[in-house]
Amino acid sequence: MATDYLSLLNTSQAAAVMQTEGPCMIIAGAGSGKTRVLTYRIAHLLEQGVDPFNILALTFTNKAAKEMRARVEKVVGPNARNLWMGTFHSVFAKILRSEADKIGYPRSFTIYDSQDSKTLVGQIVKELELDDKLYKPSLVLGRISAAKNKLISVNQYLNDPAIKADDEAALRPKIGVLYQQYQQRCFKAGAMDFDDLLYQTNVLFKEHTDVLNKYQNMFRFVMVDEYQDTNYSQYLITRKLAAKERNICVVGDDAQSIYAFRGADISNILNFEKDYPELNIFKLEQNYRSTKNIVWAANSVIKNNQAQLRKDVFSENEEGTLIEVLKAASDNEEGKLVANSIFEDKMNHHLSYDDFAILYRTNAQSRAMEESLRKLNIKYKIVGGLSFYQRKEIKDLVAYLRLTVNPNDEQALRRVINYPKRGIGDTTISKLINVAEESNHSFWEVVSSAEQFLPARVSNPVVGFAEKIKSYTVLAGKEDAFEAAKFIAKNSGMLEELYADKSIEGLSRYENIQELLNGIKEYVDDPEREDKSLGAFLQDIALVTDTDLKDAAQDGEAVTLMTIHSAKGLEFRNVYIVGMEENLFPSQMMITSRADLEEERRLFYVAITRAEKKLTLSYATSRYQWGNLRSCEKSRFLDEIDPRYVHFKFAAGTPGAGQPDPTFQHVFERRSNLLPTPVRKTAATKYVAPADFAPSDTSNLQSGQRVEHPKFGFGTVSALETQQGTTKATILFEEVGEKVLLLSFAKLRVL
Ligand code: ATP
Numbered sequence: 042m043a044t045d046y047l048s049l050l051n052t053s054q055a056a057a058v059m060q061t062e063g064p065c066m067i068i069a070g071a072g073s074g075k076t077r078v079l080t081y082r083i084a085h086l087l088e089q090g091v092d093p094f095n096i097l098a099l100t101f102t103n104k105a106a107k108e109m110r111a112r113v114e115k116v117v118g119p120n121a122r123n124l125w126m127g128t129f130h131s132v133f134a135k136i137l138r139s140e141a142d143k144i145g146y147p148r149s150f151t152i153y154d155s156q157d158s159k160t161l162v163g164q165i166v167k168e169l170e171l172d173d174k175l176y177k178p179s180l181v182l183g184r185i186s187a188a189k190n191k192l193i194s195v196n197q198y199l200n201d202p203a204i205k206a207d208d209e210a211a212l213r214p215k216i217g218v219l220y221q222q223y224q225q226r227c228f229k230a231g232a233m234d235f236d237d238l239l240y241q242t243n244v245l246f247k248e249h250t251d252v253l254n255k256y257q258n259m260f261r262f263v264m265v266d267e268y269q270d271t272n273y274s275q276y277l278i279t280r281k282l283a284a285k286e287r288n289i290c291v292v293g294d295d296a297q298s299i300y301a302f303r304g305a306d307i308s309n310i311l312n313f314e315k316d317y318p319e320l321n322i323f324k325l326e327q328n329y330r331s332t333k334n335i336v337w338a339a340n341s342v343i344k345n346n347q348a349q350l351r352k353d354v355f356s357e358n359e360e361g362t363l364i365e366v367l368k369a370a371s372d373n374e375e376g377k378l379v380a381n382s383i384f385e386d387k388m389n390h391h392l393s394y395d396d397f398a399i400l401y402r403t404n405a406q407s408r409a410m411e412e413s414l415r416k417l418n419i420k421y422k423i424v425g426g427l428s429f430y431q432r433k434e435i436k437d438l439v440a441y442l443r444l445t446v447n448p449n450d451e452q453a454l455r456r457v458i459n460y461p462k463r464g465i466g467d468t469t470i471s472k473l474i475n476v477a478e479e480s481n482h483s484f485w486e487v488v489s490s491a492e493q494f495l496p497a498r499v500s501n502p503v504v505g506f507a508e509k510i511k512s513y514t515v516l517a518g519k520e521d522a523f524e525a526a527k528f529i530a531k532n533s534g535m536l537e538e539l540y541a542d543k544s545i546e547g548l549s550r551y552e553n554i555q556e557l558l559n560g561i562k563e564y565v566d567d568p569e570r571e572d573k574s575l576g577a578f579l580q581d582i583a584l585v586t587d588t589d590l591k592d593a594a595q596d597g598e599a600v601t602l603m604t605i606h607s608a609k610g611l612e613f614r615n616v617y618i619v620g621m622e623e624n625l626f627p628s629q630m631m632i633t634s635r636a637d638l639e640e641e642r643r644l645f646y647v648a649i650t651r652a653e654k655k656l657t658l659s660y661a662t663s664r665y666q667w668g669n670l671r672s673c674e675k676s677r678f679l680d681e682i683d684p685r686y687v688h689f690k691f692a693a694g695t696p697g698a699g700q701p702d703p704t705f706q707h708v709f710e711r712r713s714n715l716l717p718t719p720v721r722k723t724a725a726t727k728y729v730a731p732a733d734f735a736p737s738d739t740s741n742l743q744s745g746q747r748v749e750h751p752k753f754g755f756g757t758v759s760a761l762e763t764q765q766g767t768t769k770a771t772i773l774f775e776e777v778g779e780k781v782l783l784l785s786f787a788k789l790r791v792l
Pocket residue numbers: 049050051054069070071072073074075076077078294297328329330609610611612650
């Protein structure tokens with residue numbers, strides 16, 4: 042049993058698993074088993090007797106961490122539960138929970154989500170009387186975030202002449218001041234934003250070598266998945282942690298680096314070789330996920346990038362069906378084509394809707410897809426978009442809970458100080474904020490002693506509110522998260538307020554609150570959960586990434602809809618990449634340079650390589666944008682796929698249906714000039730049935746016989762199955778791959 046797992050790996054994978062000492066890097070293509078290697082490497086370490094508390098594994102999403110833990114548990118048993126495993130943000134938030142006081146934050150610090158951050162920046166811009174069109178919160182935050190990810194402190198920002206020149210050239214000289222104010226306000230509110238979780242960890246490790254030492258001794262083995270998407274701040278954390286033992290193993294694929302816009306830095310891979318000259322590098326070249334056609338197509342696309350480490354990814358899986366391209370006249374028709382195709386494939390191949398994913402470049406593209414899926418009664422789930430925790434009523438109750446755990450949380454306090462209405466007007470709130478600013482106290486400190494600054498008539502409701510929150514804090518110290526939250530939902534007046542609204546939306550808001558309470562109940566009922574406090578629960582939900590909601594929404598089988606960014610690391614049997622049009626993919630917003638175009642192309646590579654058996658690409662020749670119907674041009678990426686692996690298909694109503702699309706003429710021409718490798722045995726042109734096609738009697742049809750079908754062309758029968766008098770034939774067609782057909786309807790000609 043002990044080394045059983047090694048038989049589930051190829052030679053290079055096994056070598057990487059066994060190399061547990063010293064630095065290791067695996068830079069390999071998509072689907073080549075990188076994540077699998079990490080998983081078995083952890084299992085191997087545990088089998089060798091390494092204490093799970095000494096292993097730190099960093100993944101890209103919480104879902105990936107969960108899956109990895111489950112897989113390790115399968116090999117080694119419950120010992121796997123004690124591993125340190127999670128996203129960078131969740132692991133270091135956990136560490137900061139016990140160390141934050143050393144850098145001046147409360148241990149019960151709040152995690153501001155991006156909406157909190159935006160609101161706060163908006164408030165500061167207003168207070169400083171800056172032009173809010175010039176200093177848009179999202180833009181300002183983008184600059185602050187970039188600075189933090191490069192570990193540029195407020196002081197460095199304010200004093201760096203190059204940064205200053207940059208901001209001045211962009212006509213936004215006050216960004217540094219905004220960064221300073223923003224940091225001060227977060228600090229005063231006992232709050233960290235997402236970037237702070239990494240930034241402050243770096244500060245902690247830099248200023249407190251004893252703390253760093255402690256974690257260096259603890260994490261004797263460090264592992265990082267999706268290393269190509271780490272930023273400088275993350276790079277430095279892992280480097281520091283591994284500095285003593287130097288047992289660090291990173292896996293990634295430079296061809297899948299898609300977060301440069303968020304500060305991910307490909308030079309982290311190059312630095313790695315410099316940091317660890319004794320490095321062991323492993324190459325994995327076999328893709329186990331996808332058919333040959335999909336792997337070949339992906340290779341032919343990524344070849345167009347100049348900045349790429351050379352890799353030859355191959356597959357020994359079946360050749361599979363050609364990549365299908367659907368052309369539609371409009372975005373709605375595109376939705377229809379995709380929905381129909383899913384419906385047909387599910388029926389023909391006895392698939393589950395879980396086998397399908399529709400990927401798009403931007404969230405807004407989901408609408409047309411959703412409509413068509415609904416019309417065909419196909420269940421689907423959307424990953425990302427407006428998530429549960431972004432709904433107003435949920436944010437309101439969560440604000441109460443946050444305030445309970447950390448009353449200094451300014452954004453939470455502002456959100457609910459007068460919700461439900463309790464007679465605290467905007468003027469009163471502004472007054473209190475001014476007092477806080479001038480006296481350098483937090484907003485909460487002023488609120489909880491409002492009687493000192495305001496006449497009794499005005500201060501009474503404020504003081505009453507503060508008393509309420511204080512009593513919640515006391516309660517949360519004694520009760521678990523569920524008991525505390527239930528009490529707060531009622532006592533705050535929120536439940537009553539929502540219950541009184543009898544509209545459909547009101548009802549659904551009330552149900553959402555119940556759903557949140559259900560979630561908290563489940564959280565505290567989990568027998569493996571040690572810390573059932575409200576603070577622990579809040580930390581958990583603050584770190585739910587959009588991608589993780591994929592599981593939360595699970596309720597029976599359903600087609601998954603998501604952006605390509607959220608699809609990283611995942612795999613699906615059949616994948617649809619929709620909106621293959623210029624200005625949409627590649628995105629117009631993103632391409633201003635060759636580097637940007639290359640990032641878009643890597644994104645396309647990620648999308649293609651999610652598919653196991655079948656890949657379909659679609660585009661529309663017109664689409665609504667900002668309320669106007671615009672004509673669209675097909676994406677340049679479609680032309681980049683080697684035409685040997687593609688089959689173009691057109692909607693029935695499209696002009697030129699059934700004919701080669703003239704816009705693809707050059708592709709067909711290129712096809713004939715291609716070198717003969719790698720092999721594709723059948724021509725990728727559409728099969729046309731002969732005029733005299735006549736079906737045969739199939740009552741004696743045998744497995745292994747060759748047949749011809751009026752639509753699917755030539756194929757070989759691979760299986761026959763009769764149930765209750767109905768015979769189904771599984772036929773492997775040369776052009777369209779495997780189909781299961783009902784024999785009585787199939788109109789086959791036996792050859
Ligand atoms: P990505 O780059 O997309 O993150 P990856 O390199 O991490 O991909 P995995 O997800 O680990 O690849 O593996 C891809 C698929 O191939 C998985 O379903 C995995 O179980 C399977 N696989 C990997 N190695 C083997 C193997 N040696 N034998 C059988 N299946 C394998």
